[in-house]
Amino acid sequence: MKELIYEHETVDDIQMKFMDSDIKLWKERIAMTRIELLFFKHILISSVFKGFNCDRKQKMDLLKDLDNVSAINEDYHNSLSSFINKLEMIKECEDVQCETFYLNNHTKYRVDIESHFSAYRYYKVNVILFFENCLEEKM
16 A cells, blocks of 8 residues: 655655645546536436426526536636645745745635535535436436
8 A cells, every 4th residue: 555654754745745635636626516517507408307397496596506606616716726826836935934824825725615615515416406306207
């Protein structure tokens, strides 16, 4: 099994490793969210629901929310790129105060972006439940 932390690594190396891991995960989540939202939109606007007994208002609300969630996800995509560029400056730090500034920014950004992913999961559950309710009527 590959070690996560090696004995020769400094605390700074370890912190950078964890920050890099967070960023990689966030990029993947944003990309996956984009794909899922596109899929949800295609299904919600498709004619598959015309023959089923679905709540049209709920469907329209989900589509409206989808546009909002998509816009927010794109904002996070852009802000993550900007955040990554700013975080590169930690390599230029020569004192603990400078490093602490970037570590605190990373922690604040983590709380913010994880909140976005949590809100998206809530939206996703609502879409899935809508699909389940509509599709089980004819099955």
